[in-house]
Amino acid sequence: MKNIRNFCIIAHIDHGKSTLADRLLSQTGTVTAREEQAQLLDNMDLERERGITIKSHAIQMDYIYEGEKYVLNLIDTPGHVDFSYEVSRSIAACEGALLIVDAAQSIQAQTISNLYLALENDLEIIPVLNKVDLPGANPEEVTDDIVDLLGCDPEEVIHASGKTGFGVDNILKAIIERVPAPKGDVNAPLQALIFDSVYNSYRGVETYFRVMNGEIKKGQRIKFMATKNEYFADEVGTLKLKQVPKQSIKAGDVGYLITGVKTASEIKVGDTITDAVNPTKNRIEGFEDVKPMVFAGIYPVDTEDYEELRNSMEKLQLNDASLVFIPESSAALGFGFRCGFLGMLHLEIIQERLEREFDMTVITTVPNVSYHAFTNKNPDTILLVNNPSDLPEPSKLNRVEEPFIKATIITKSDFVGPVMSLCIEKRGQIVNQTYLTPERVELTFEMPLAEIVFDFYDRLKTVSKGYASFDYHPIGLKASKLVKVDILLNGQSVDALSALIHADNAYSIGKKMCEKLRQLIPRQQFDIPIQAAIGAKIISRETVKALRKDVTAKCYGGDISRKRKLLEKQKKGKKRMRQVGNVEIPQEAFMAVLKLND
Numbered sequence: 247m248k249n250i251r252n253f254c255i256i257a258h259i260d261h262g263k264s265t266l267a268d269r270l271l272s273q274t275g276t277v278t279a280r281e282e283q284a285q286l287l288d289n290m291d292l293e294r295e296r297g298i299t300i301k302s303h304a305i306q307m308d309y310i311y312e313g314e315k316y317v318l319n320l321i322d323t324p325g326h327v328d329f330s331y332e333v334s335r336s337i338a339a340c341e342g343a344l345l346i347v348d349a350a351q352s353i354q355a356q357t358i359s360n361l362y363l364a365l366e367n368d369l370e371i372i373p374v375l376n377k378v379d380l381p382g383a384n385p386e387e388v389t390d391d392i393v394d395l396l397g398c399d400p401e402e403v404i405h406a407s408g409k410t411g412f413g414v415d416n417i418l419k420a421i422i423e424r425v426p427a428p429k430g431d432v433n434a435p436l437q438a439l440i441f442d443s444v445y446n447s448y449r450g451v452e453t454y455f456r457v458m459n460g461e462i463k464k465g466q467r468i469k470f471m472a473t474k475n476e477y478f479a480d481e482v483g484t485l486k487l488k489q490v491p492k493q494s495i496k497a498g499d500v501g502y503l504i505t506g507v508k509t510a511s512e513i514k515v516g517d518t519i520t521d522a523v524n525p526t527k528n529r530i531e532g533f534e535d536v537k538p539m540v541f542a543g544i545y546p547v548d549t550e551d552y553e554e555l556r557n558s559m560e561k562l563q564l565n566d567a568s569l570v571f572i573p574e575s576s577a578a579l580g581f582g583f584r585c586g587f588l589g590m591l592h593l594e595i596i597q598e599r600l601e602r603e604f605d606m607t608v609i610t611t612v613p614n615v616s617y618h619a620f621t622n623k624n625p626d627t628i629l630l631v632n633n634p635s636d637l638p639e640p641s642k643l644n645r646v647e648e649p650f651i652k653a654t655i656i657t658k659s660d661f662v663g664p665v666m667s668l669c670i671e672k673r674g675q676i677v678n679q680t681y682l683t684p685e686r687v688e689l690t691f692e693m694p695l696a697e698i699v700f701d702f703y704d705r706l707k708t709v710s711k712g713y714a715s716f717d718y719h720p721i722g723l724k725a726s727k728l729v730k731v732d733i734l735l736n737g738q739s740v741d742a743l744s745a746l747i748h749a750d751n752a753y754s755i756g757k758k759m760c761e762k763l764r765q766l767i768p769r770q771q772f773d774i775p776i777q778a779a780i781g782a783k784i785i786s787r788e789t790v791k792a793l794r795k796d797v798t799a800k801c802y803g804g805d806i807s808r809k810r811k812l813l814e815k816q817k818k819g820k821k822r823m824r825q826v827g828n829v830e831i832p833q834e835a836f837m838a839v840l841k842l843n844d
């Protein structure tokens with residue numbers, strides 16, 4: 247156990263974790279030159295295309311240092327705020343962390359939030375100044391920022407470049423010399439932490455774990471303490487580029503487990519694995535059921551595809567335990583599902599995977615957060631509202647509570663004004679303002695989650711010309727003056743377009759919604775009145791004027807292929823169109839409330 251080192255790589259998004267991880271793998275010979283391919287650890291196609299790490303991965307390296315053989319267990323981590331729980335569990339499985347800071351961008355919001363997570367778990371921090379090859383690198387200035395943040399000596403900051411390989415040997419040396427060897431009692435009852443799981447369509451769920459005490463053996467009957475499910479350990483082993491089956495994995499080490507489980511939701515990240523016959527008395531702390539933060543309706547474009555959509559969602563859930571959904575019906579869209587996601591990125595990934603892996607074209611309704619409503623009749627009973635159309639009528643409503651977050655924003659002092667204005671526009675209240683350096687400011691706000699899940703990050707980047715980073719965590723629910731704004735098309739309420747809006751913004755947003763929908767809903771053979779309403783009160787109105795003639799009329803006698811092309815274009819446009827009553831509504835219309843500022 248004394249020659250094992252368990253460490254993770256943490257940083258702000260895009261600061262170079264995955265590239266550096268690939269370098270460590272090649273430098274230790276874990277990956278032969280032939281196997282090496284960029285972003286080796288980001289093995290989901292979507293991760294490659296979007297250039298971000300979605301799922302964290304573990305891999306074991308053997309390394310000879312000063313004549314001794316060491317086992318280095320590396321855990322890469324997702325960099326996006328949607329996956330912060332998974333980061334926290336990967337960190338809890340380690341004794342040390344490489345804190346990567348981009349030598350041009352310096353410290354950003356997630357550098358700090360991930361650092362706090364590592365410090366909470368008493369990890370030894372090894373600061374790495376990465377991308378020193380960049381023309382825009384500021385090694386001296388950024389080293390000072392790191393020294394200010396960590397209180398370490400400048401000499402402890404390792405200068406490196408994942409791209410060129412510079413400094414990687416120093417990183418490996420520091421891992422062995424500075425990260426403490428794991429502790430644990432191999433003779434105590436088995437206690438292993440699940441920090442990740444991956445679905446394999448042939449072998450079922452592969453569980454990644456760190457053994458804190460005892461050992462896990464092939465064929466052993468084990469128990470997952472949160473779900474209380476028992477299984478046989480059909481296979482255990484260590485994670486090289488490929489899986490390497492072993493007879494047992496002992497305290498201090500990291501490995502994988504195959505139990506034949508076919509449903510990802512039965513394996514919960516953060517859970518404790520123990521022996522079914524002689525279980526440990528103590529679950530490993532920090533387990534929590536992953537809670538969805540954002541909800542949206544997902545409906546088939548063609549109502550007869552409902553069953554096919556259900557099958558596709560069930561298959562997706564097999565390998566994405568954080569996706570939750572329940573059947574729901576909409577007067578406007580028919581039968582679909584109310585789905586819960588970790589955040590907007592997760593929602594987009596699911597939409598993308600439905601289209602790419604299951605060829606399912608879907609309509610997604612306006613994403614919303616989960617609200618707690620209380621009626622006059624039962625003022626102390628929580629009515630969970632995951633769909634705005636479930637909000638009781640205003641006359642029956644006692645109050646509505648919405649989830650709030652604490653947002654941390656780091657930006658340049660030049661942009662403090664515009665950033666503050668944006669946060670105040672999003673109903674934020676400033677909590678703290680700290681000058682990290684004369685040039686860089688950390689702003690802390692309390693804000694409604696609903697105000698940041700849609701376009702806040704993009705607008706923050708715009709107002710700060712890219713010089714702002716952002717991280718947040720939930721701080722509970724607070725009462726808010728929220729009202730349900732309904733949209734009526736042709737006099738018929740479209741429940742999938744309803745949204746919960748703060749009373750102060752309801753009129754302006756209702757007006758903008760009508761204007762935006764007038765632009766998006768194609769003209770048809772008749773006038774289409776668009777109205778926004780709160781209860782029975784109409785607050786805004788627009789009209790889509792009728793189409794006066796057949797779009798192909800001008801092709802008579804003209805080039806027949808041009809007419810065919812025009813009709814083809816019309817047909818393609820219909821692919822993402824939903825008929826609601828006698829009005830055709832494009833997908834963009836359902837996201838209109840998100841793009842009111844476009």
Ligand SMILES: Nc1nc2c(ncn2[C@@H]2O[C@H](COP(=O)(O)OP(=O)(O)OP(=O)(O)O)[C@@H](O)[C@H]2O)c(=O)[nH]1
Nearest residue numbers: 259260261262263264265298299325377407408409
């Ligand atoms: N010049 C230079 N570019 C680098 C270096 N390391 C990474 N990059 C580039 O920076 C971008 C992000 O690199 P990644 O390794 O994907 O960063 P990451 O932190 O893993 O990103 P997430 O997993 O999405 O958080 C990519 O375009 C890399 O090619 C480096 O040392 N020098």
